[in-house]
Amino acid sequence: MPLGTCKMDRSVVDALRRFEHASKFRRACLSVMAWSLTHEERKSVVDAFLELDTSRRGTIRLHELRDVLSGFDIPDQEAAEIFHALDSGHCDEVHYSEFLGAMVSSRIAMHDQMLRAVFARFDVDGKGYISRDSLLKLLGESEGDVDELLKEVDPKETGKVFYEQFVAYLRSGNAQDLEKERVASVTLIPRQDLEKERVASAELAVQSGQSQVEVQTAQQALEAQLQHTKQTLEELERERQKRRQLEAKLASMKQTLQELEQVRTNSSQLETHRDQLEVQLQSSKKALEDLEKDKIAAAQLRAQSGQLQVEVQTAQQALEAQLQNTKQTLEELEMERQKSRQLEAWFASSVALCLDWVSFGQVQLESMKQALEEHASARDQGKRCKEALEAVERKQSELLAEKEKEQTQAECRIAELLDKVKELEGSSMADEEKILEPSVR
16 A cells, blocks of 8 residues: 555544454554554554644544544444543543554555564563464453453464464455474484394395305495495584574574564664654644734734724813813803803892982972972973983993893803803814724723
């Protein structure tokens, strides 16, 4: 399968469902296989993991998996079963390495190097096969559970799972019985058997009446064969020594390979951990991007708030200026009112003065009437007094008319000033509403 980024699609969902329906031993094999993946193989499914990790914490929660799978018509019950199958650590969250186990064989191809690395991890004791004890050491399960796991791949219950059986099980899903090839050993004739054969040949030659020359010839042939056998035994001994040396070297190389495999496994674990950190880093980057967007939005809001504050301050200043003008106008009105009060007081004093004059005129008229009655001779003087009285009355009428005119003008002026005050108060309230309306919004 070609490598490349893989986003959440139907093939990923099918891989998750197959992992949930897989047996316990197959899940364990796939989970161990996930630790042997290369960086490129892990990178091929990182986008699908990020789409499931909606909260950007580096792990997948049940509600996140349920929400994403609901878009593929997966019921909540099945989504929960898939989640519990992935959550091998029973910590209520699925890590990146556990997700990789579900992607193996479906989204990531199983190659020979990966299979050998996984087999070496199960072969804890380095015996060349997977045993019951090695599974107990690696998986930490109970003996009954391990026996059940072994039955899946070893139906004949031999207690040993060789590499060919392991590969056939993972690739086909069925247990197959494969016999291990054995190398035939070379059988050598022991020295005692050769001596017995030489003695028997000599006796047979004597009994049959063969000549001594033939016996000697046979003995020489047997001695030559014995010499050849000795040389062969010496060569075989040297070969055995070489073989022992090669076996020692092979054991050393095997131990070195196991150490290298352990280093490679540790490296794979480190790479997986690095991938998890990269996933968390990407999640953190996205969270930082969201935070940066929030900061920009907050800065824009602060800028808008600053503009609104400036507008409010400007409006407040305009309102204060208008209020100052209104105060000045009210002060002017107060001065006009004081003037009107002064005019009213002057008018009242004038009226009182006129009334005093009228009273005085009446008194004078009465006195003049009495003087006319008493002094008939003073008629002319009475006429003059009458004329004076008429002049006083005309003057009084003029003063009253003038006071009435001034009072009417003062009332008109007061009414105009009151209308102007009402207009100013109405415009002030409208300006306050216009100013306060943006801030309320």
